Amino acid sequence: MAIESPDALIVGAGACGSLVAKELAERGFSVVVLEAGRRFDPATDLPNTEANGAKILWTEPRVYTGKHGVVPKAGAGVGGGTLAWLGVMPRFHPADFKSFSTEGIGEDWPISYDDLRPYYRKVEREFGVAGECGPFAPESYELPMPPHRMNWLAQVLARGARKVGAHPFAPPIAINSVAYDGRPACVYCGWCGSGCPTGAKATGANTYLAQAEQLGVRVISEAFVHRIDYDPRKGRVTGVGYLDAQKQEHQLNARLVVLAAHALETPRLLLLSANGAFPDGLANSSGCVGKYLMSHPTWQVFGTFAEPINAFKGMQMGHVMVQDYYRPDPRNGHARGFILLSYMMTPITYANLSGSFYGAEFKQFLRDYAYTAAWWAHAEGLPREQNTATLDPEQKDARGLPVSRVTYEWGENDLKLAAAARDKAAEMMMASGARRVRIGLNYGAHAMGTCRMGRDPKTSVVNEFCQSHDIPNLFICDTSVFVTGSGLNPTLTAMAISSRAAERIADSAGRGDI
């Protein structure tokens, strides 16, 4: 039974869903946001403990398969992935949107850097970003907060980077370097990934969504949307069905639906919503829903020093970045580029990202915690049709719904590029004076691309404004719509795309087009 009919239903209360909620509410829309996870008061619910991962990370079952078994992390809760994220917010480069035109690999996007420029700037100001654009930025730009001072870890890493000729800098990061927008400056406690109890780290919840709720947006947490309703006579979606924490069924109707459930759950929901008109999944006439899943091939590179580093003092990621090797160069043995970021972890994460050794060697590595620094070597993974997020034919979740089946194999360029990033990080670590360098875990960071945008409805799911080609009042605003992943952290770009889409939604609705 329908309990109300807002103008817009948004599925997912992460960075993008929160942003769209606030922007639509500002334009006079009535909005309901449905979030599968819980709502937290970070000051009381997220004290400094790595056990918080069980609360704020997606822990429901999935099936991971394929040659490389990539397991991208995702968030859960009001705030979504930004509860556990580390806040790095670089802009993509112009060439990232046209890798096929410039290098003959990947795909071109239907939008350009120029299209996103005003939205990048808007999000950086609204969300709160500190830092420098850096010497290799797509263009010179100012951020609303000054850069963070480098912690000792970053100073040690920067020393090595400079020795090999690179130009380290304090990158854009959505953690307050000074009090900003009613939130305090960071105290450099080193617990970013476990949830920031002070509010210095920007999340969807403490920025856009807080403002949205003041504008009257209703947020329903612990609401698992499992179906999007579709009226074949009108060719439009009419609402959603969701289960609450007690597994009670609810239905909400709306004029339009925005999916912002991230690149694994968004395609899952579309596939779960198959019907007579769309037997292969809602809005999937292209057959692309769930295909072209991308991640970032990433190596953790550790260096152990003779003197203490105490890298736990400071933000966990991004006190320093190296972007010298990002711009493609035909002289390289690979296409595309990579970046390096300082990354230091709380102890359990440190152990988990260290690799697969064990015994006395592992124990010594743990004992070296205070003496160890780390680079996060982060490269681009190109889109491949066979990398997918589909429905598993056998495994069901606690609700009896098929879980996501994630199939992944890195391509040849992905592996070459990641190896180049790893080797450069190791070279810099030695130049910093590490007495021992250890290559840690190779894994996939971020998930993108399962409902990609494009101009051709036969080869893409949404248009450049995140609107379904098949269903005019269905929108997707998250990293699902990425055409390529770039080698940079994706959240800012996903938010800029969402901001652009929200503007279009509001304008179109105002004209009666939706």
Added chain:
Amino acid sequence: MSEELLNQTQVATLAALAGGIIPPDETDGGASSVNAGLRLAEKIRAGINTALYLQGIEAAETIATTDYRREVAQLGPSEVYAVIAAIREKLPGFFRQLRMDVSALYLSDPDVWQRIGFPGPSTASGGYPDFDQPQTQKVIGLKEGSGNGP
């Protein structure tokens, strides 16, 4: 789940495997110092990764019996190390889970934090104002208010 799910031999196998991941040495008892075997058994009995662990325990016992004609718990350190190497090859999913779980138990112990130089929770005590200063000393002791563990 009842205690019948894991018998004493299986719990001893778990403890031996955990001890192989983080072994005892002159500084502490490694995984055994946090009762990793028993605590893992509790999680398995509670239904957490039960099938994966039962599969891994059975595989380890088979390897030990085949290669050494003894139970895992009766093996010496180098033999346990070899059993884990075989497990890592044959059941990588179980190996990863075992390594993660043993690490989490060990590294949640405030006594271990003190030994590795991690001061624990720090937000409530004001974080680290000296984050950008040269670090010349390993931090000994926990920040004020720490010590309850995660």
